[in-house]
Amino acid sequence: MALKATFSANAPVELARITSHNVIGKLTGSKYPNETVSYGGHWDAYGIGPADAQGRTIRPGAADDALGLAAMIEIARKFAAGPRPERTLLFAAWTSEERGLLGSEYYAQHPLYPHETMVANLTLDTLQFAGPVKDVVLIGKGQSEMEQLLAQAAQAQGRYVTPEGHPERGLFYRADHFSLAKRGVPVLLDMALAGAYDLQDGGREAGERWLSEFTGKCYHQTCDAWSPDWNLGGAVQEADLFYDIGARLANSREWPKWLPSSEFSKVREASAETRR
Numbered sequence: 515m516a517l518k519a520t521f522s523a524n525a526p527v528e529l530a531r532i533t534s535h536n537v538i539g540k541l542t543g544s545k546y547p548n549e550t551v552s553y554g555g556h557w558d559a560y561g562i563g564p565a566d567a568q569g570r571t572i573r574p575g576a577a578d579d580a581l582g583l584a585a586m587i588e589i590a591r592k593f594a595a596g597p598r599p600e601r602t603l604l605f606a607a608w609t610s611e612e613r614g615l616l617g618s619e620y621y622a623q624h625p626l627y628p629h630e631t632m633v634a635n636l637t638l639d640t641l642q643f644a645g646p647v648k649d650v651v652l653i654g655k656g657q658s659e660m661e662q663l664l665a666q667a668a669q670a671q672g673r674y675v676t677p678e679g680h681p682e683r684g685l686f687y688r689a690d691h692f693s694l695a696k697r698g699v700p701v702l703l704d705m706a707l708a709g710a711y712d713l714q715d716g717g718r719e720a721g722e723r724w725l726s727e728f729t730g731k732c733y734h735q736t737c738d739a740w741s742p743d744w745n746l747g748g749a750v751q752e753a754d755l756f757y758d759i760g761a762r763l764a765n766s767r768e769w770p771k772w773l774p775s776s777e778f779s780k781v782r783e784a785s786a787e788t789r790r
C-alpha cells in the first residue's frame with residue numbers, strides 16, 4: 515500500500531558571502547626546493563556568540579587554535595634562524611577550519627605545490643595548557659609511517675606513545691590535515707583532545723581531569739581564553755617534537771608512506787607515479 519503523506523516547510527535563510535584568507539609562509543629549500551614539508555594550524559575561532567554567565571560573548575579559541583598557531587610560528591622562527599633545510603618548508607594558517615575545514619580544503623583544491631611533492635603535513639590543532647607530559651598521543655594509529663617518526667622523536671624527548679583514547683571521536687578525519695590526507699599526503703596531527711596525557715604532575719588522572727574539564731566546559735566556548743595560570747610546558751614539548759620531525763624530513767630523502775591498511779595509500783601510490 516502506498517503511503518500518502520505530504521510535507522511542507524518554510525525556513526527563512528539569510529545568506530552572506532564572506533571572503534577570508536589562508537596565510538602561508540615559506541622557507542625555500544636549499545637543495546630540493548620543489549619538495550615540501552608543510553605545517554598547518556587554523557586561525558579562525560567561533561567568534562561572537564550568546565553571552566555566558568559572566569556576560570562574555572567572544573569565543574577566543576585560545577587553545578583551539580591560537581596555541582597551535584603560536585607553536586607553528588615558533589617552529590618557523592627557529593627554522594628561519596638556523597641553516598636553511600634542504601627541502602622547502604611551508605607554514606599555513608588556515609581560515610574557516612571551524613566551518614568545515616574550508617580553508618585547507620580550498621588550498622587542497624588549489625595547491626601551490628603539487629601534492630605528490632609534499633613529503634608530509636604536520637598539523638597542530640588545540641594544544642593543552644596543563645603542563646609538561648610524559649607521553650605523546652598518537653592519532654590515527656595504523657595509518658602511515660609518520661607514526662614511526664613520531665615514536666622516534668618522542669623517544670628522543672624521553673616520552674612514550676599512547677594511542678588516542680577516543681578514536682570514536684574520529685579526530686583523524688576532523689582537522690585540516692585531513693584535506694591533504696585525502697590527496698595522499700602523509701600527515702601527523704597533534705591535538706590535545708584525542709586522549710588524556712600522562713602529566714608529569716599528577717599522571718593520567720590529572721590528564722583526564724584537564725581533558726574532561728576542557729571538552730566539557732570550554733571547547734568552542736567563551737572560556738577557551740588565555741589565563742595567567744596556564745602552564746605551557748606541554749605545548750612547548752609539542753612544538754619541539756614537531757620541529758624535530760619536520761627538520762628530519764626537510765633534511766633527508768625520506769618519503770614516508772601510508773601503511774597498506776590505510777584508505778589513503780592508494781591515492782598516494784597513484785600520485786607518486788607522477789613524481790617519478
Ligand SMILES: [Zn+2]
Nearest residue numbers: 578579612734
Ligand atoms: Zn575547534
